Amino acid sequence: MAITTIIEAGSPVQYWRKIIECWQYRDMLRMLSYRDVRVRYAQTFLGIAWAILNPIISVLLLYFVFGVVVKVDTQGVPPLLFSMAGLCSWNYFSRVVGEAGSSVIGAQSLVKKVYFPRLIIPLSKSISALIDLVIVIMMLAAMMIVYGIPFSWQAIMIIPFTIMAIMAGIAFGVWIAALTIRFRDFTHILPLILRIGMFLSPIAYGASLVPQPYKWAFNLNPLTGIIEGFRWALFNTPLDVSSIWISLVVILMILVGGIWYFLRMDQYIADII
Amino acid sequence: MNKAAITLEHVSKTYQRGKVRRGDIRSSMASWWSGPGKEKEEFDALKDINLTIQQGDVVGIIGPNGAGKSTLLKLLSRITYPSKGRITIHGTLSSMLEVGTGFHPELTGRENIFLNGAIIGMKREEVGRKLDSIVAFSGLEDFLDTPVKHYSSGMYVRLAFSVASHLEPDILLIDEVLAVGDQEFRNKCMEKLLDVSGQGRTIIMVSHQMTHLKQLCNQGIYLSGGTMINNGPIDTIIQTYLDAVDQASQVSIGERKDRKGSGKVKLNSVMVLDEHEQNLPVISAGQKVIFRLDLHSNELESRNVEVKIELFDSFGHLWCFCKNSISGSSIAALKGKATIDCIFPKFPLNKGAYHLSTTIFVQNQLSDEVINALTINVDQGMYYETGKLPPVHKGFLSDYTWVLKTD
Numbered sequence: 047m048a049i050t051t052i053i054e055a056g057s058p059v060q061y062w063r064k065i066i067e068c069w070q071y072r073d074m075l076r077m078l079s080y081r082d083v084r085v086r087y088a089q090t091f092l093g094i095a096w097a098i099l100n101p102i103i104s105v106l107l108l109y110f111v112f113g114v115v116v117k118v119d120t121q122g123v124p125p126l127l128f129s130m131a132g133l134c135s136w137n138y139f140s141r142v143v144g145e146a147g148s149s150v151i152g153a154q155s156l157v158k159k160v161y162f163p164r165l166i167i168p169l170s171k172s173i174s175a176l177i178d179l180v181i182v183i184m185m186l187a188a189m190m191i192v193y194g195i196p197f198s199w200q201a202i203m204i205i206p207f208t209i210m211a212i213m214a215g216i217a218f219g220v221w222i223a224a225l226t227i228r229f230r231d232f233t234h235i236l237p238l239i240l241r242i243g244m245f246l247s248p249i250a251y252g253a254s255l256v257p258q259p260y261k262w263a264f265n266l267n268p269l270t271g272i273i274e275g276f277r278w279a280l281f282n283t284p285l286d287v288s289s290i291w292i293s294l295v296v297i298l299m300i301l302v303g304g305i306w307y308f309l310r311m312d313q314y315i316a317d318i319i
Numbered sequence: 320m321n322k323a324a325i326t327l328e329h330v331s332k333t334y335q336r337g338k339v340r341r342g343d344i345r346s347s348m349a350s351w352w353s354g355p356g357k358e359k360e361e362f363d364a365l366k367d368i369n370l371t372i373q374q375g376d377v378v379g380i381i382g383p384n385g386a387g388k389s390t391l392l393k394l395l396s397r398i399t400y401p402s403k404g405r406i407t408i409h410g411t412l413s414s415m416l417e418v419g420t421g422f423h424p425e426l427t428g429r430e431n432i433f434l435n436g437a438i439i440g441m442k443r444e445e446v447g448r449k450l451d452s453i454v455a456f457s458g459l460e461d462f463l464d465t466p467v468k469h470y471s472s473g474m475y476v477r478l479a480f481s482v483a484s485h486l487e488p489d490i491l492l493i494d495e496v497l498a499v500g501d502q503e504f505r506n507k508c509m510e511k512l513l514d515v516s517g518q519g520r521t522i523i524m525v526s527h528q529m530t531h532l533k534q535l536c537n538q539g540i541y542l543s544g545g546t547m548i549n550n551g552p553i554d555t556i557i558q559t560y561l562d563a564v565d566q567a568s569q570v571s572i573g574e575r576k577d578r579k580g581s582g583k584v585k586l587n588s589v590m591v592l593d594e595h596e597q598n599l600p601v602i603s604a605g606q607k608v609i610f611r612l613d614l615h616s617n618e619l620e621s622r623n624v625e626v627k628i629e630l631f632d633s634f635g636h637l638w639c640f641c642k643n644s645i646s647g648s649s650i651a652a653l654k655g656k657a658t659i660d661c662i663f664p665k666f667p668l669n670k671g672a673y674h675l676s677t678t679i680f681v682q683n684q685l686s687d688e689v690i691n692a693l694t695i696n697v698d699q700g701m702y703y704e705t706g707k708l709p710p711v712h713k714g715f716l717s718d719y720t721w722v723l724k725t726d
Contacts, residue, residue, distance in 0.1 A: 053406040055331075074437040080424055081434055088425045118573060158436055159420050161397040313400040316393070319336065 051138050052310050063307050067163045075173070080313070082145075082174035101137055101182045111251035118223050121252055123281045124193055125187070131277045132249035134182040135211040139218070139269060140240050141175040145220030147236045152317045164312050165305070168223040172215045179208065195281065203279035205266035207272050210297060214268045224308040227315055233281045253289065267301070268293040322491055323409065324521040325372040325395065332365040345456045364390040365589055366545045368404070372538070372574025374489075377522040379384050379553055380531035381560050382542035383691060385577070388525045391542065392602055395523065413440055415480075424468035428478055431467050432666075432692040433442050435482045449485045456511075457481035484511045490653040491515065498525075509534065516583050541683035544577065572692050580685040584621050584653060586677050587613040602666050603700025604708060604716060610661040612677065616653045620660050625680040628661055630695070638668055638715060667716045669708055672696050 068075070087094045105126065113125030120128040122165045147169035150157065153167050183204070188195070226232040247269040248256075256264045264270055265286075271293025278285035321714045340343060350411060365387045380388045393399045408601075418588065421438040422431050432453055434645045436446035446453075454460055457477040467475060493512075515522065526532055532553060539556030551558050573587040593599045594607040602608055610628055617679055630639040641661055644651060650659070673695050679687040699708060702716045709716075 049411055050413070051406075051408040053394070053401060053408070055401045055403045055405070071437075071440075073441075073443040076443070077434045077437040082424060084430070085423060085425045095416075155420055156438065158398060162438065162440070218359075245329060292355075316399045 049280065058309055059312070061309050062314065064163055065305070068165050071082060071162050071166055072092070074162055075170050078166065078170035079173035086174070087244055097147055097178055097181045098185065098271065101130075101133060101178075101185065101255075104137070108133065112210065118251045119255065120157055121281075121283045122255070123277070123283060125250075127193060127195070127281070128252075128277065129250045130186050130189060132247075133278055134179060134186060135207065135272045135276055136180040136225045136244065136247055136249050138175055138211055138270060139272075141178055142215030143218045143222055144236065144240060145171040145175065146215075147222040148233060149219075149319060150223050150227050150315065157319055158316050162279065164315050165220070165306065165308055168219045169216060171219060172212055175215070176212075179211070179235075179289045182237040186316065190280070192311050198282070200279050200282060204276055207275040207279060210268075210272050210275070210294065212270065213301055214293075214297045217268075217297055217304050220304035220308045222302065224304065224311050227311060227319060242312065243269065244268070252277075255283065263287045265292045266296060268297045322374045323371050323407075324374040324376070325370075325401060325409070325523075326407045327368050327370040328405045328407075329644065330368045330394065330401045330406060331363060332362050332394060332399070333362050333402040337643060344714075363545045364392070364402075365542075368547050370540065370547065370550065372521060372523065374409070375519045375523055376538045377526070377536045378538040379536035379556075380523065380525045380540045380542060381529075381532065381556065382548075383564070383577075385544075385690065386542040386544040388542055389494060390545075391540075394488075394496050396492055401536055405414075408490065410447070412441075413486050413488035414492040414494070415439075415483040415486070422467055422479065424434045425466055427466055428463045428470070432482055433476065435479065435489070437447060437484075439483060439486055440488075441486060441516070442464050448481075448700065451631065453485050455482045456484065456507075475505070480504075480508055483506065484515070488520070490521045490523065493522065493526075496566060530563075533557065545667075547634040572689060575689060577690070579688040580679070581681070581687075583618050583681045583684075584616045584624055584679050585615055585687045586679060586689055586692065587615055587656075589613075589675065589677065591695055600696070602695060602697045604627045604667075604669060606663050606698040607700030608663045610663075610675070612659045612661070613656070614653065614659060615656045619654070620684075621653045621681045623650065623682045624653045624686075626650070626659055626661075627678040627680075628694070629676045629678070631676065632712070634671055638673065665702065665716075666700075667702075668695070668713050669695050669713070669716060670697055670699055 056247065087096060090096060091101065109126050109131040112129065113120070116163075118125070123131075149167045149171055150164060157164065157167075222232060222236060226236070246264070246267055248264075253261075253270055253274050265288070271290040274283075274285055275290055277283045368391070382388050390399070392414070394401055395408070396412065416549060421435045421646070423434065426434060429450075432441065432450065433446050437443065454463060457480075459473075459474060459478055459481075462470065462474065467478065470478070509531070512522065522535070523644065524532070524535070536553040537686075538551065539553040540550045541556050541560050543563070548563070571587075571590060579583075590609075590611040590613075590636055591599045592611055594609075596609065599608065606637040612626060612628075614626075616624075625644045627640060627642040627666070628639070629641075631637055631639055643661075674691045675693040675695055676690045677688070677692050678685070699706070702708060
């Protein structure tokens with residue numbers, strides 16, 4: 047017989063094996079993501095239009111507050127585009143984290159009945175939310191054409207920053223998912239964290255506006271490097287390269303820690319959910 | 320020479336009652352503060368199970384509710400992990416899901432086939448390859464692109480089972496899934512299952528339906544209270560189980576230990592009486608029936624007592640849910656011993672055996688729950704003046720009239 051599985055009480059968690067298993071279940075990951083995208087827009091009256099309307103409203107709001115009322119320095123970039131470039135990675139990030147948080151609890155009918163690597167539930171959220179990211183980026187590209195801003199080779203650099211945003215989404219999403227299973231309080235804490243994060247990320251203002259004494263703390267926010275990177279790639283705004291590296295290191299640490307914590311919880315999930 | 324498909328060595332599963340691992344931050348911090356010495360209420364869902372299942376066997380797991388049958392399947396399918404012991408599984412293993420698990424109502428039949436297939440561990444190309452066969456088996460060719468929310472429950476079952484039955488694991492786990500669907504499709508499923516077992520696959524199933532088990536299985540495992548009472552050829556095991564059930568029903572309810580709750584108010588006995596308050600071994604559908612519950616209160620005075628009677632059929636489907644606080648006969652206070660009657664003027668259930676469970680609440684807290692306190696048998700009766708009854712398992716009985724109006 048080809049496969050022999052041994053389940054032994056108290057045996058140490060086999061982290062690599064579980065990660066490989068996620069790859070073996072990639073078809074399920076794909077179907078779960080597909081289902082999320084289909085279902086999210088299938089039932090609503092405006093359907094997929096929400097994916098466009100939602101960011102437009104957020105951008106207009108940010109534009110009004112930071113561009114019209116406060117008149118933040120946007121380093122020569124039209125304020126609307128400035129906010130939009132900041133918003134696309136944040137929107138993606140907050141969607142992934144927000145949905146991943148309750149995802150495992152939301153899937154409890156599955157979790158209690160079928161075996162599969164539980165990690166793919168929060169992972170699927172990072173894939174299904176990509177559609178929103180792509181839509182905002184396309185809108186941003188259209189706006190850049192309207193404003194007559196030339197594209198340069200640098201624009202290709204949004205790809206590595208997008209990958210960083212995906213990693214950040216997974217890193218935080220997995221943590222929040224695991225913590226929400228353990229402590230239901232996180233369903234209340236999460237919106238708060240996301241709201242704080244939204245103001246502490248340089249979405250509608252530049253990181254350069256942050257006073258020097260706070261800068262190191264500000265740079266610890268992994269979204270700082272990603273958002274600034276997006277704007278550098280598209281508008282060639284000045285970039286603090288060290289903030290990118292700090293973001294990357296922070297994201298990797300949180301990602302590894304999150305996956306470790308989640309996998310350690312993995313075998314108890316069906317019992318405590 | 321047979322080879323083992325599954326071996327269990329000293330397998331136990333202990334659950335912690337209450338909220339120890341789960342819950343809110345506050346209680347977690349509190350338990351951290353008070354240290355690990357804090358008492359935890361534990362109970363063993365399975366105790367020291369040693370078992371070998373041979374390849375190609377079709378094994379039925381039987382036992383009363385709460386015996387650990389589902390826990391055993393959950394352990395085998397790795398949904399939950401053993402607290403002690405070791406399980407060795409040779410070959411691939413899949414579970415046939417309860418109908419509808421992993422279906423999404425908004426998606427079409429076709430999309431759901433792929434989704435469900437992926438969830439139970441089929442590869443995308445495998446589902447694609449078998450799509451025609453799955454669709455043909457379900458007989459839902461015309462509805463493939465309709466969202467399943469528009470399906471009838473029967474169609475739902477067909478689709479779910481069709482996907483599941485195309486799974487080709489070495490070991491297949493089935494938990495009570497055959498209890499649904501219409502008879503014709505059920506038979507088709509049974510054939511498919513027999514076919515599957517004919518290919519040398521190992522099947523492990525849980526069912527309350529002895530006839531199904533007799534038909535499908537060659538081996539049986541009898542669990543009770545988390546321990547394995549016996550295993551061996553299915554016929555012997557079923558007989559052992561049925562004998563035990565008979566004996567258990569002779570133990571007086573007051574002395575039964577398999578109950579839950581605080582015990583403030585407890586059930587001593589249940590009697591089934593007819594209109595003359597005489598004992599009634601078999602109820603005739605439509606006659607007056609009194610369920611007489613003898614209670615006693617272990618407190619000086621128990622306030623706000625609620626009593627619930629539930630009747631389940633052999634599939635575990637709930638047919639009657641009777642509670643004094645619903646019907647408006649509340650018990651404000653109860654002292655010492657008391658008797659409460661639940662009276663059916665016309666007993667509304669069709670022929671068959673039903674399990675009666677009772678639950679008592681005191682001030683909204685569970686006081687005493689006895690599952691399968693009693694098995695009652697209902698026979699043909701004069702519910703309707705004609706003496707005729709609808710086919711068994713086709714709904715409850717109700718008073719109605721037909722009025723014909725013609726020009």
